[in-house]
Amino acid sequence: MKVPYEQIAAYLSGKALPWEKAEVDEWLAESAEHRSLFRSLEKEWSFLKEGTPLSLPDKEQVWTKIRGMIDFPVTTALYSKQILIKYISLTACIALLFGVALSLLFNSGRGESTQFTAYAPLGEKAQLTLPDSSRVWLNSGSTLTYFTQSRQRRVHLQGEAFFEVTKDPRKVFIVQSGDVSVQVHGTSFNVSAYDTDPDIAVSLESGLVSLFNNKNGVVLAQLQPNQMGRVSKADLSCSIVADDTGITKLWTNNILKVYDNNIYEVVKKLERWYGVDITLENANPDSRYTFVVKTESMKELLGLLNKMTPIAYKIEGKEVTIRLR
Structure with missing residues (x-):
């Protein structure tokens, strides 16, 4: 994931040029993952700037200081x-x-x-x-x-x-x-x-x-x-x-275990695991699911879910729609 850190720093400091602001806005609009990362950086920026005047020093000076301090x-x-x-x-x-x-x-x-x-x-x-x-x-x-x-x-x-x-x-x-x-x-x-x-x-x-x-x-x-x-x-x-x-x-060994979770809990875990946004239709909160994900792709996993509960699904990049039948 290419992240425009210098433009984000200028954006958060309020000193972004029009083209820098446009680049950050375009990057944010690309995915929920970008927006999530931006929120984390924004929180960090807010914490660090309290009581401190904002400035954007020369990039080479910053990296020299970083090397010297680590x-x-x-x-x-x-x-x-x-x-x-x-x-x-x-x-x-x-x-x-x-x-x-x-x-x-x-x-x-x-x-x-x-x-x-x-x-x-x-x-x-x-x-x-x-x-x-x-x-x-x-x-x-x-x-x-x-x-x-x-x-x-x-x-x-x-x-x-x-x-x-x-x-x-x-x-x-x-x-x-x-x-x-x-x-x-x-x-x-x-x-x-x-x-x-x-x-x-x-x-x-x-x-x-x-x-x-x-x-x-x-x-x-x-x-x-x-x-x-x-x-x-x-x-x-x-x-x-x-x-x-x-x-x-198990997740530290790249294995996702779902145990006795309802469909909403399952969706939250799958969104994090695969880095996708899932839209759920016609859900039944009373249904419970137990399964393990190892190397399965999103499409393969949805095929397995279909065997547990009949579903229809559509994958368009990082946008996934699941409809329970």
């Missing part, structure tokens, strides 16, 4: 269902560097924390190694933000990620998503916190984690391995259920 390893791998090697690390690395560039734009010479952002576009996934050697897998349509020079190892997540956290008794590791924080020292776990989902789900593979209410610091739950904590976004109520994390994290 003195620790941050590695990224990006892969997709259809193309496992092609475009490896491209989009996520660009997102990371764009986050660095924005931070340099506002914090140069001030010794302040640097912000890094990784984004896995719809239909793709990303793998990252953080400065403390913790490893993170980002699911489709997810964003992870990390700040350096912090007393705590804190990351902000929108979407879904699987974490393998390196132990460090001196610094707790915190994953924050909305009003919920997951606090760990060294462990592996999955967090699912998409904006469109009603709950935040944390599934623990090993170690021990605590779930906190960010508003008042109250502990919502402590999880043992093979347990899942579900926190309602509406009232922050929490329930704990048994869970097989090996199944929950």
